[in-house]
Structures are given as structure tokens and as C-alpha cells.
Amino acid sequence: MKEIDVTRVTETVERLCIEANTDLGEDVENAFRTMAETEVSPTGKEVLGLLLENAAIARREKMPICQDTGLAVVFMEIGQEVHFTNGDLEAAIHEGVRRGYQKGYLRKSTCHPFTRKNIGDNTPAIIHYKMVPGDNVSITIEPKGGGSENMSRVVMLTPSEGIEGIKAYVIQRVRESGPNPCPPIVVGVGIGGTFERAAFLAKKATLRPIGTKNPDPELEALEKEIHEAVNRLGIGPAGLGGKTTALAVHIEMMPCHIASLPLAVNIQCHAGRHKKATL
Amino acid sequence: MSREITLQTPLSDSDTTPLRIGDRVLLSGIVYTARDAAHKRLVDLMDSGKPLPFDLKGAVIYYVGPAPAPPGKPIGSAGPTTSYRMDAFAPRLIAAGLKGMIGKGARADTVIEAIKTFKAIYFGAIGGSGALIAQSIVASEIIAYEDLGPEAIRRLEVRNLPLFVVNDTYGGDLYKEGVEKYAE
């Protein structure tokens, strides 16, 4: 058994909130560069150049890539041999978010759903726990902005709609989202499970580094097909027209009920921010 | 192709009518920030005949809720928010003199109509490029609704803020026409 003091969790969450918001992943920047080479729209090319410049400024000035520093989505993978000491784990995670958003000059975006009054410290975080074998704890922070989250959907297709129905729905969702989710986007797709699991799978799919392959050859082919189709929509960088609408399409799938075909589309904007640490 | 044009606020018809969709604009002068909550309050003030916290005539509103300013900087990251949430209020403000809006995403037909009728202009800023945009903001001051936090109304002094013309005074819409051009 390994003991982990929850104050270490707080410190790590604090650091990851700031890093994720100011230091864009290499995979995203590389994707901007590759897509800029093939983008045919001059405005689109220009926008991709500005996004690279933006990422460089953010890193240099330690300034958020985007002012919408999101709700803090936290993925915890907890080894079953771990024993947390010195307090409440969940409270420690929220405290890390509170401190990170304060110290990093990040925007606080949580509010009361009815009165819209700002909570003031960006808590509560959205926390997902998974128990895994071993004695490690891995923490991933994905700040998720409102613009792209608002364009996301869960739908219960009928099984007869099948794979064609899935393709059509995802492409239509990207078309209808247009410029709102800050393209070029990453399209996270969750297929199967139940209503809420499909949504979780779609969110998890957005975490996969751009440029990595889906281990399932059938899904890999489906990702490629949908990716090409959405890039034919013409939306382009910032929605101003062009070929680079999506940087990637990522799919996660699991079995579902014989009567259902749950499908979730979680749109991730070009500010595809996430950072991970292991304790 | 796209031209680069420099503009200074406040804007008048002679500034807005030469603009065409796709033009790249570098805007300097004063812009006011407001999001949905602030828009609601502005329209409530207009309904009750009370004065607004700033003069709408020729004004430009930027749809943004900036991140807090780090020490030594006038403002934090400050990219545009999605404009459709302001669509219910924008035609009222345009009719009362508002000349320019800066945001991201498509506008409702009612807004596009008001832009045409009153020779206003809608600029798109690049969503998610808040660190870059912050470099063009030289001063920032909260002038109303401090209680709204990031949604308070700020008076920003901008220098060469990089923008694209999305809806022009002739009914043009870059989101529609740009996308149609590249759709297969």
C-alpha cells in the first residue's frame, strides 16, 4: 500500500490548471502547422498562423491561450493500492482548482444555473474517477470552454440507423456548429454504453493526442472517413471558410443495450488543452 | 482577395460603407466590452429611459469576458465570445447608434438586417486567440456592473486589434459565403 497526502493532490491540480491553460500541447501545434501547409483558403492559412502566434505568446507570457479557461474537468485514475491521508480527496481536488485559477489569473466561469451569479473561484471541478490496479495516481486536467461544449450533443439513435446514422449525425453536428466552437476542432465521438457513458466516452476521446491511431482498425477507418467528410464542409479555421474544419476525429466505443444505439459528440475547440501528472 | 484596412473609433457611415466581407481590419481607439448579462441591463436602462454608462453613438462593442489581468498588464487573455447570445439585444442597440460589434460566430437574420439598415458592421475576431488579442489592448477600465465579474462593462483602449469583416452594410455574410466557397 502507498500513502499519498492529499495536499500533494491539491498542489498538482493547481499546477496542472495553470500549465494546461497556458502551454498548448505539441500535438495541437503540430496539427496547426501541417494543416496550414494544405489549407487552400488564404484567410484560413492566415488564421492558422495567428493561432500558432497565439500559442507562442501564451507560453512566453504565461497567459491563458484563451480567455475562456473553462470548467476544470479532472480525470483521476487511482491505483487500488493507494491510501489517501490527511483529509478529503475530493475537497483537495476542488482546492487545487480554486488555487490554480486564482494564482494563474485564469477566468472563473462557474455560476448558478438560474441566477447566473458567478461562484467566484471556478469550483466545483467536474471530477471523473477510475480505479485501476497498482499504486499510482494519475491526474489529468482538461479545461473545457463553453463555446465548444455548447455545440456538443448526446442522442439515442435507433439500432437500425447503424453506422450510417452515426456518420450522418456527427457530420450534421459539425455543420450546424459552424464557427461557434472555434474551429479547427477535435470531434470526440462516444458510441455505445448508456446515455451518460456515451457522453463520457466522447469527452475521453478528445483527450487522445492528435496524430495517434485508434487501436481498433474499424474505428480508425471510420475516424478517417468522418474526418474527410467534415473537412469537405467548407467551414475552415475560425469558420471563415476553408478546408481545415477538424484537426482530428476521435472515437471511443463500447457495447450497448440490444434496444439502443447511444451516440455522443463532444466538440473540442482548437484550444485543446490538457495536462497530466502521475503521483 | 482580402485587403487590410486601418480604422479608428468612433465609427461613422464613411468608415463602415467601404468595408466588404473578408476585409482584414486593424482597429484602434475605444471599444466597450459587454456580454449577455450586461446587454440585458443596457436594454433595461433604455426601456426605462435612463442614460447608459457610455455613449452608443458610433460606438463599438466587443463581446468578451477577459481573464484577470496579471501584474503589470492592462488585461488578461481577451478573445471573443460567441455572438448569438447577444442577438436578442443587438438590433435595439444598433438602432440607438451602435456602429460596430466584435465577436465570433454567426448572427441572427434580425441582426444582419439591422446592420444593413443602420450601416453598422460586424467584425469577427479569432476565437481562442485571447493571448494574441491581449497584445493589442493597451488600457482597460471597468466602467459599469463590476458585480458581473468577467462580464462587467469595460472601456478598452485598443491599438491595431486584428479583425475580419463578417457582416457588411450590403448584407454580405462571410460565414455563409466563405463556407460556400470551400464546401464540396
Ligand code: SF4
Ligand atoms: S470554444 Fe474554446 S477556443 Fe473558443 S472561446 Fe471557447 S474555450 Fe476559447
